[in-house]
Amino acid sequence: MAELYMARTCKWGVLRVMGGDVWNHAGDVLITPANNRLSGREGLDAMIHQKAGKELTQVTRNICLDMRKINAPPCAVTKNVVTEPYALGENYKHIIHVVGPDCRRPNQDEERRELLAETYANLFATIEELGDIGSIVSPPISMGVFAYPHREGARLTLEVLLEMLDGEKDYGIKEYTIIVKERNFISNMRTVYREGEDQFPGVDTTMEESVR
Numbered sequence: 001m002a003e004l005y006m007a008r009t010c011k012w013g014v015l016r017v018m019g020g021d022v023w024n025h026a027g028d029v030l031i032t033p034a035n036n037r038l039s040g041r042e043g044l045d046a047m048i049h050q051k052a053g054k055e056l057t058q059v060t061r062n063i064c065l066d067m068r069k070i071n072a073p074p075c076a077v078t079k080n081v082v083t084e085p086y087a088l089g090e091n092y093k094h095i096i097h098v099v100g101p102d103c104r105r106p107n108q109d110e111e112r113r114e115l116l117a118e119t120y121a122n123l124f125a126t127i128e129e130l131g132d133i134g135s136i137v138s139p140p141i142s143m144g145v146f147a148y149p150h151r152e153g154a155r156l157t158l159e160v161l162l163e164m165l166d167g168e169k170d171y172g173i174k175e176y177t178i179i180v181k182e183r184n185f186i187s188n189m190r191t192v193y194r195e196g197e198d199q200f201p202g203v204d205t206t207m208e209e210s211v212r
Helices: 041-054 054-068 104-112 112-130 150-165 183-199 206-210
Strands: 004-009 014-020 029-033 080-083 093-097 134-139 175-179
Touching: 004 183, 014 150, 029 041, 029 080, 029 112, 041 054, 041 175, 054 080, 080 134, 093 112, 104 112, 112 150, 150 175, 150 183
Parallel strands: 014 175, 029 093, 029 134, 134 175
Antiparallel strands: 004 014, 080 093
16 A cells, blocks of 8 residues: 555645555546656656557657647646546546656756746646546656755645645645655655644645545
């Protein structure tokens, strides 16, 4: 059973942080951390492409080719693209390819906080457009091969997601599950959560969920 690191219940839904692999979980949407070419060649994105199968890679390649015809990136930073889940269809209805800030690029690193917040805002807008999306499974965006600093990224990820799940607008999301394997990120997320727990929206429900 996957380890539960944190659960916080907000007005519209619950945010969980859990261990394991995304393909061992299930939900309406799986988020994959894509690059702006949608190439599926790096980190977790490459593994998700491999699990989903060649059909997914062909679809994202076709998107890339179409966008090149108009001299545009397949998916610019902060934007996202929705595809079918293909071989991951038993667990998910959709895969959303999300392009967060790549901190290996100086111009994106300088604006990483604003770009990450915008990335999540665009993701929630896409979820709203899709409709009937109640559960999301996602890695922490940009915290893998895109090298976003973990301490800052952990705090910003919690702030942005909890504010959206507790804000005035109901996006229909009942469960947002962050799947993590990187020990350094887990440690940093636990630290910033402990330091700011009384300031975050919602109520901690980690203990209640742990005994289910």
